[in-house]
Amino acid sequence: MRPVFPTKTFVNHFSIATGLYPGNHGVLANAVYDTEMGLLKYSYDLFHYNESTIPIWTANEMAGKTSGCWWPGSDYEYNGVSCMFTRSFNGSVPFEERVDTVIKWVTHEKTPANLVMMYFEEPDQTSHPYGPDSIQVTNAVASVDRVTQYIEETLMANNLQNRVNVIFLSDHGMVGVPISNIIDLTLFLATDICKMYGTSPVLQIVPNDPSDESEIFTNLTRAAEQNGHFNVYNQYDLPARWNANNARRMGPILAVAEVGYAFQDLLIDFKIYEKNLNVPITNQSIYGVHGYDNEEPLMNAFFMAKGPIFGKDEQIETIDMIDLYNLFCLILKIECYSNDGSNNSSIWNALFVP
Missing domain, CATH: 3.40.720.10 (Alkaline Phosphatase, subunit A)
Incomplete structure (x- = not known):
């Protein structure tokens, strides 16, 4: 299904x-x-x-x-x-x-x-x-x-x-995601320029100042091209087959990781799993992720x-x-x-x- x-x-x-x-x-x-x-x-x-x-x-x-x-x-x-x-x-x-x-x-x-x-x-x-x-x-x-x-x-x-x-x-x-496949978007954006909502592999990125939207989108698009394992969309160019276009709740910028990859928000979850479930974080750690392209x-x-x-x-x-x-x-x-x-x-x- x-x-x-x-x-x-x-x-x-x-x-x-x-x-x-x-x-x-x-x-x-x-x-x-x-x-x-x-x-x-x-x-x-x-x-x-x-x-x-x-x-x-x-x-x-x-x-x-x-x-x-x-x-x-x-x-x-x-x-x-x-x-x-x-x-x-x-x-x-x-x-x-x-x-x-x-x-x-x-x-x-x-x-x-x-x-x-x-x-x-x-x-x-x-x-x-x-x-x-x-x-x-x-x-x-x-x-x-x-x-x-x-x-x-x-x-x-x-x-x-x-x-x-x-x-x-x-x-x-x-999908299983190894810890080595975590992409840190904060390396490409100043931490005080926007906020990120949602969870991997889909992050909704909202500029603190709407006038910064173009710059943020350009920087993330360039980073996506260099990294090769995620894509960046604005609220007007989401794939039509997703039927997810909703400027009020999906915009203005969306980062979507490739299958098998995830973003830095998961690092917080990893630490919670380690603390609450005694699941150690190692170079061999693999975590379950969903949310990718349907x-x-x-x-x-x-x-x-x-x-x-x-x-x-x-x-x-x-x-x-x-x-x-x-x-x-x-x-x-x-x-x-x-x-x-x-x-x-x-x-x-x-x-x-x-």
């Missing part, structure tokens, strides 16, 4: 939920600099750049049905409507306990949820400090395997296996589905993440609100039981 750019967590989770490209829904990073509102981290404002955005859980509620979400952005109202059941992210809650919670939503006596969305932070969380090819990530994948089995067993225990359709998704891929194969996500409407052993070609919104609407039998995904249901016909 092809994610959207940047291949970051909140960006893709909100595109899954809305069927919109990031340039339209406005969640262009896990934290963005908004030219009107300043730095936005996880908040109502981050997810409400476009007030006409209707996430799938809101569309479901507006159709008179019940949504239950443990999903980035779902703990806020949209169009004045909230999920019937919500939980904010809390990494200390065991995966099995999360499953038990949402099953209670589905089996609720008065308002059973017909749509549930859940987020599990593994193996992403372990990949960042240890690298995607580490034994620690192999173990994290095994833990996700176990919770997948637990979901199936819990559905069977509640006689739901023939009534519930389950879709398993990832939001992006992951056309890069290593950024691909996956899509798996099982349930009464899905055929067995069926396969489809590469799909785009923004098309999922329309799939959800088909399954839920609700109206699809305006989105950027394909409304051609034939994309999914190969999956469905005739």
Whole structure:
């Protein structure tokens, strides 16, 4: 499955939920600099750049049905409507306990949820400090395997296996970046001339004085040509296929590292991993990074589905993440609100039981 750019967590989770490209829904990073509102981290404002955005859980509620979400952005109202059941992210809650919670939503006596969305932070969380090819990530994948089995067993225990359709998704891929591939942009810019927002491999660069924008862009472009492992864009020349053009939340200058490279902001994370996780920093250190060009194969996500409407052993070609919104609407039998995904249901016909 092809994610959207940047291949970051909140960006893709909100595109899954809305069927919109990031340039339209406005969640262009896990934290963005908004030219009107300043730095936005996880908040109502981050997810409400476009007030006409209707996430799938809101569309479901507006159709008179019940949504239950443990999903980035779902703990806020949209169009004045909230999920019937919500939980904010809390990494200390065991995966099995999360499953038990949402099953209670589905089996609720008065308002059973017909749509549930859940987020599990593994193996992403372990990949960042240890690298995607580490034994620690192999173990994290095994833990996700176990919770997948637990979901199936819990559905069977509640006689739901023939009534519930389950879709398993990832939001992006992951690449190992050696410490030797860190590019320090501060070597090319005076530290008092601009601020950098976001995280590798995509940094949003905002001049302290707008009159310095041209000089900063020229210096970084020259540095990119010399280094050969990153590119620099202004807000008007982003590749159109990214569908990320949003001057308010992506401009004015964007630095994007080549796959396998990252910027100096990761050095801060390395020190945190060393202090909190006892992961030593050495010349052989490799860390997990995502966010690269969504056309890069290593950024691909996956899509798996099982349930009464899905055929067995069926396969489809590469799909785009923004098309999922329309799939959800088909399954839920609700109206699809305006989105950027394909409304051609034939994309999914190969999956469905005739």
